[in-house]
Amino acid sequence: MSQDQPRKPPLEKIWDFFASVKLSFFLLLLLAVLSIAGTLIPQKEGAAAYVRAYGEAGWRFISALGLQDLYHAPWFVLIMALLAANLVICSLNRLSLTLRILGKDPAQEAGAMRKAKDSFNLSGEPGTNLDRARRVLERLVGPSAQAKDQERTVLFAQRGGWSRFGVYVVHTSVLVIMAGALVGNFWGYAGFVNIPVGQSVDHMTLDNGQPRPLGFSVRLDKFDISYYPNGMPSEYRSEVTFIDGGKETQKSSLIVNDPAEYQGIDFYQSSYGNDLKAMEVDLVRDGKKQRLTLKARAINQLPGGAKAAIQGWRERVEMGAMYNGPVARILYQEAQGEPQAYTAFTPGVKMPQPGPIKFEIVKLQTEPYSGLQVKYDPGVWFIWVGCTMMVAGFFIAFYFSHRKVWLRLGPAGQGRTRVEIAGATNKNRLGLTRLLSRLAHELGGGPKKAE
Amino acid sequence: MEALSNQILVAVTFTFMAASVLYLCHWAFKSKVFGWAASGVTWAAFAVLTLAIILRWVASHQMGIGHAPFSNLFESLVFFAWTIAVIYLIIELVTWMRAIGAFTIPLAFLAMLYALSLDPAIKPLLPALKSNWLIAHVITCFLGYAGFAISAALGAMYLATGQAKDPASPRALVLDNLIYQTVVVGFILLTAGIVTGSIWANSAWGTYWSWDPKETWSLITWLVYASLLHSRFMRGWQGKRMAVFSLVGFGCVLFTYFGVNLLLSGLHSYATGKS
Numbered sequence: 198m199s200q201d202q203p204r205k206p207p208l209e210k211i212w213d214f215f216a217s218v219k220l221s222f223f224l225l226l227l228l229a230v231l232s233i234a235g236t237l238i239p240q241k242e243g244a245a246a247y248v249r250a251y252g253e254a255g256w257r258f259i260s261a262l263g264l265q266d267l268y269h270a271p272w273f274v275l276i277m278a279l280l281a282a283n284l285v286i287c288s289l290n291r292l293s294l295t296l297r298i299l300g301k302d303p304a305q306e307a308g309a310m311r312k313a314k315d316s317f318n319l320s321g322e323p324g325t326n327l328d329r330a331r332r333v334l335e336r337l338v339g340p341s342a343q344a345k346d347q348e349r350t351v352l353f354a355q356r357g358g359w360s361r362f363g364v365y366v367v368h369t370s371v372l373v374i375m376a377g378a379l380v381g382n383f384w385g386y387a388g389f390v391n392i393p394v395g396q397s398v399d400h401m402t403l404d405n406g407q408p409r410p411l412g413f414s415v416r417l418d419k420f421d422i423s424y425y426p427n428g429m430p431s432e433y434r435s436e437v438t439f440i441d442g443g444k445e446t447q448k449s450s451l452i453v454n455d456p457a458e459y460q461g462i463d464f465y466q467s468s469y470g471n472d473l474k475a476m477e478v479d480l481v482r483d484g485k486k487q488r489l490t491l492k493a494r495a496i497n498q499l500p501g502g503a504k505a506a507i508q509g510w511r512e513r514v515e516m517g518a519m520y521n522g523p524v525a526r527i528l529y530q531e532a533q534g535e536p537q538a539y540t541a542f543t544p545g546v547k548m549p550q551p552g553p554i555k556f557e558i559v560k561l562q563t564e565p566y567s568g569l570q571v572k573y574d575p576g577v578w579f580i581w582v583g584c585t586m587m588v589a590g591f592f593i594a595f596y597f598s599h600r601k602v603w604l605r606l607g608p609a610g611q612g613r614t615r616v617e618i619a620g621a622t623n624k625n626r627l628g629l630t631r632l633l634s635r636l637a638h639e640l641g642g643g644p645k646k647a648e
Numbered sequence: 649m650e651a652l653s654n655q656i657l658v659a660v661t662f663t664f665m666a667a668s669v670l671y672l673c674h675w676a677f678k679s680k681v682f683g684w685a686a687s688g689v690t691w692a693a694f695a696v697l698t699l700a701i702i703l704r705w706v707a708s709h710q711m712g713i714g715h716a717p718f719s720n721l722f723e724s725l726v727f728f729a730w731t732i733a734v735i736y737l738i739i740e741l742v743t744w745m746r747a748i749g750a751f752t753i754p755l756a757f758l759a760m761l762y763a764l765s766l767d768p769a770i771k772p773l774l775p776a777l778k779s780n781w782l783i784a785h786v787i788t789c790f791l792g793y794a795g796f797a798i799s800a801a802l803g804a805m806y807l808a809t810g811q812a813k814d815p816a817s818p819r820a821l822v823l824d825n826l827i828y829q830t831v832v833v834g835f836i837l838l839t840a841g842i843v844t845g846s847i848w849a850n851s852a853w854g855t856y857w858s859w860d861p862k863e864t865w866s867l868i869t870w871l872v873y874a875s876l877l878h879s880r881f882m883r884g885w886q887g888k889r890m891a892v893f894s895l896v897g898f899g900c901v902l903f904t905y906f907g908v909n910l911l912l913s914g915l916h917s918y919a920t921g922k923s
């Protein structure tokens with residue numbers, strides 16, 4: 198096109214550039230190739246992990262290009278935006294053409310018959326055959342229009358014109374899905390809550406670690422795990438109650454793959470575990486034991502002015518034949534002294550312990566909790582609408598076509614009629630050929646074709 | 649019943665091998681007899697494979713851990729062989745071009761052979777895998793993969809039989825059109841597969857898309873085939889380029905299917921740890 202008219206204004210050149218299928222071909226492949234990089238470089242790890250894997254220089258390169266979060270890097274988003282612009286402009290460009298094709302006056306089309314693909318003679322004058330020809334044409338194709346061509350008559354019918362919109366449905370669906378992703382990014386949020394059995398929470402922890410009020414509370418009434426005969430877990434189930442303004446407003450039971458929704462916020466069963474409430478330990482000094490109860494997540498004031506806190510704990514640590522049981526790190530500080538960390542095991546264990554004192558774990562007081570993924574995404578309905586549009590659009594675009602058929606009836610002498618058949622389609626020529634031979638067959642001419 | 653199903657699967661593998669050899673003979677010697685024999689053997693293999701899959705399904709219910717047999721690599725490979733057979737047999741019924749079998753049925757044989765090298769035990773499903781969307785996901789994805797496998801086989805046939813020398817010959821045009829049609833089938837089903845997969849992910853983890861390597865590779869495959877479909881609207885991309893394109897696309901399918909788990913899991917521990 199541009200070779201024919203070298204003096205196009207620049208704006209029009211830009212428009213043509215964005216309207217071309219070549220650009221979309223290139224952008225689609227470019228997105229594919231760039232996406233590969235994001236599957237080779239681990240995504241969203243900490244800086245230290247990249248330095249370890251690629252060295253300092255490698256990490257500087259990666260962070261400069263945003264390769265550690267490639268799919269959200271500005272240049273990647275820009276390419277997607279270019280694809281969207283390409284789609285919009287290309288579609289606008291073609292839409293006027295499509296509307297013009299569909300808006301053509303059938304009577305005028307009847308007057309512009311294409312080259313005949315098939316012809317044969319029928320007995321009887323054209324006038325007597327015309328009605329029957331019209332009926333067959335209307336049954337096989339659609340409503341007909343008529344035009345005169347000297348002493349001959351042309352009938353025209355078409356079907357499937359609407360299918361020209363299939364491609365627009367597909368292309369619009371891509372935009373709808375992109376819009377859904379944007380809406381989710383801007384107005385949605387995601388995080389989690391861990392709720393101990395019997396307790397309730399009114400805050401969630403966002404994925405970036407910040408707390409966020411839910412606007413209501415969720416109480417975990419019950420948490421259950423069921424097992425297969427071989428011991429593998431078969432189902433995790435949390436029974437929760439939503440409490441709004443002090444009133445219980447909704448009870449839900451949630452399992453993996455079956456989330457619960459409250460006020461547009463979705464809760465997904467995602468993990469479970471045991472949370473430490475307190476730990477009973479013996480403080481052993483010169484073979485004498487003193488029983489203490491240490492609360493978790495607190496600085497415990499001990500008799501005599503000492504302080505102790507649980508720094509970390511594991512319900513079970515397996516060290517082969519040496520040890521198999523709970524372990525805790527306890528930070529302990531005498532009334533006058535420096536804080537010191539001790540590793541505590543159950544009594545009787547042969548572990549080298551520094552210092553004059555040691556701690557022995559007597560009992561863990563734990564409570565089970567259920568971990569729920571929390572999500573609010575107002576864009577998700579765009580996604581499902583877009584996906585449905587896309588698949589429906591595919592069927593229209595690929596399996597329906599716009600077919601036009603012309604029949605010309607004229608005198609063939611000796612009281613006979615000459616029938617000529619022509620057709621046109623925007624795709625699936627094979628289907629059109631079949632339609633035309635069926636038409637010829639039903640009109641009483643042409644060889645019988647299998648269909 | 650599980651053991652019986654597994655024995656049948658071994659027999660099916662060898663039947664597909666026999667069918668492959670017969671199709672190759674048919675193609676090499678242009679002999680009708682080989683062609684008929686190849687079709688007969690393939691139909692038999694397909695029927696018995698269907699039976700074996702049903703038996704496996706029933707067996708899982710008898711074990712009290714009933715689930716549709718589409719849940720792990722072994723079962724997916726068996727189903728992949730089944731989908732290749734289905735789509736190929738449909739094409740054979742429509743076109744009567746048996747030479748295509750010489751390029752497609754070996755793929756079914758290879759899929760079965762790979763499956764036989766894996767542990768066939770029926771295992772209970774993890775909670776995250778219990779979903780009807782997952783079943784729809786597996787079925788649509790593998791039918792799509794089979795469409796792409798056959799378009800690649802047709803692409804190989806296009807190149808191997810020298811159609812590129814005379815791209816306007818009727819046979820070249822038929823092959824070109826078949827490559828396009830199978831890509832279209834594959835593309836629609838892959839799209840449906842990605843959609844059902846994200847519906848499943850959304851109900852299991854609360855996110856319909858998380859850019860994990862497997863998801864991303866399925867998107868890469870989708871983008872490659874989307875560009876293939878658009879290449880039709882550019883002059884000069886039919887024929888040989890289309891044939892090569894269909895092979896490249898299938899390379900992406902294979903990488904999505906096997907490569908991500910085999911090659912990328914070393915870097916991405918979370919690629920396998922999610923379910």
Ligand code: HEM
Nearest residue numbers: 216217218221280283284287364367371594595874877881
């Ligand atoms: C992810 C993005 C896209 C998808 C999924 C998509 C999908 C499709 C499909 C399914 C068809 C029908 C193909 C056929 O009939 O063989 C099509 C046709 C077409 N697409 Fe796209 N497309 C995308 C992006 C684009 C873009 C960015 C452009 C911009 C130029 C574009 C331009 C066209 C054109 C011109 C046609 C031919 C329409 C016709 O006359 O039938 N597409 N597209």
